[in-house]
Amino acid sequence: MVQSHFRVVYDGPAVADGEMDVAQLASSLLALGKLIENVDAIATGEPGRVRVKVQSDLTRGSFDVGLAISFADHAWQAVTAWAMTPSGAGTISLLGLLGFNVKDGAKGVIQAVRWLNGRRVAQRTQLRDGNTTLIADDGEALTVPDQVARLIDDPTVRQPLERFTEPLREDGVEEIRFEAERGKAAERITQSEAPAFTAAAGAAPTSTSRFPATYQIKRLYFERGKKWRLSNGSQTIMAAIEDEAFWRAVEVSEVSFSSSDYLVCMVRMDQWLTPAGLKTEFTIEHVDKHIPAPRQTGFDV
Incomplete structure (x- = not known):
């Protein structure tokens, strides 16, 4: 050999x-x-x-x-x-x-x-x-x-x-x-x-759907184009955020985020039927609301 x-x-x-x-x-x-x-x-x-x-x-x-x-x-x-x-x-x-x-x-x-x-x-x-x-x-x-x-x-x-x-x-x-x-x-x-x-790069999706949803932030990036890891409690997705108003607010420090915060948003789900099977991608089109994660408080005993 x-x-x-x-x-x-x-x-x-x-x-x-x-x-x-x-x-x-x-x-x-x-x-x-x-x-x-x-x-x-x-x-x-x-x-x-x-x-x-x-x-x-x-x-x-x-x-x-x-x-x-x-x-x-x-x-x-x-x-x-x-x-x-x-x-x-x-x-x-x-x-x-x-x-x-x-x-x-x-x-x-x-x-x-x-x-x-x-x-x-x-x-x-x-x-x-x-x-x-x-x-x-x-x-x-x-x-x-x-x-x-x-x-x-x-x-x-x-x-x-x-x-x-x-x-x-x-x-x-x-x-x-x-x-x-x-x-x-x-x-x-x-x-x-x-x-x-990606094998489906450049191809038009075979189906597209939009739906409102609330996701908990699991991992976030303050760089446009990078995908955030989000969870709705039963499913974890990777999604890029396209909302220009959201990014402008981030860039001027009008809002701050941390892992475990929540986003109420409009989600687009694109799907492609490829020779390898069904491929699905998620995109956050609009962030309607940011909900900080509940903070634990101490109690007097």
Whole structure:
């Protein structure tokens, strides 16, 4: 077997002590393994050639996971040959095709999906040099290898990519880095970029509903775009707040919040029916009332 190694680093407040939710990490790593295997199978037409193994390597202040991609010796020769053919021009390795270790402005799956950021590809122009120019629905263009242009539309690529980046849509993980050498990031995906990597990004919801509700604040962020963790007592959701009046009041310190306070608000629930199943997102459209959490008081005995 021939192996190629790289590191995945999950970083942020939730992992400052080298700790991370086991279920969250396991789901993300399983999805990364499936992503790598699927991309290789699509690119080469030979499923089952690649296996991804985890090598435990923890560093205080972040959660580092070493990964080894293993190829059978004859398969490695096939990868090299594929990379040298016109259809593989612009990629010298599987990691480059994924976008984990691109150099000199090259574009892999990660860079193309980030660039799209939920936009629809309105037009494709295949070039003679093995590349394809993608034109988004707003007219912006990006040129990528032909393989990348096909991969970003494939559900077996986009679905595991979404699951792999799921920790960025939860509390406490602010970025995921890819390192060929410890401490030298070849690429990174940040929390603010996470929405671009959802499989349904850019697609219109299959259904939308609005309803009034009261939620208790479980975790809050005073940065626009970040999702608050809210609970109605039976369900916990992650929701961004779109209310401009609310944010203006926060920015001039007219109101102050703390965990366990309550918000009476209008909630929008968007749902998408994707190849991976039903996807649901919540948004607070308007905050009608802020109720401070009841404070315990002492009693004279």
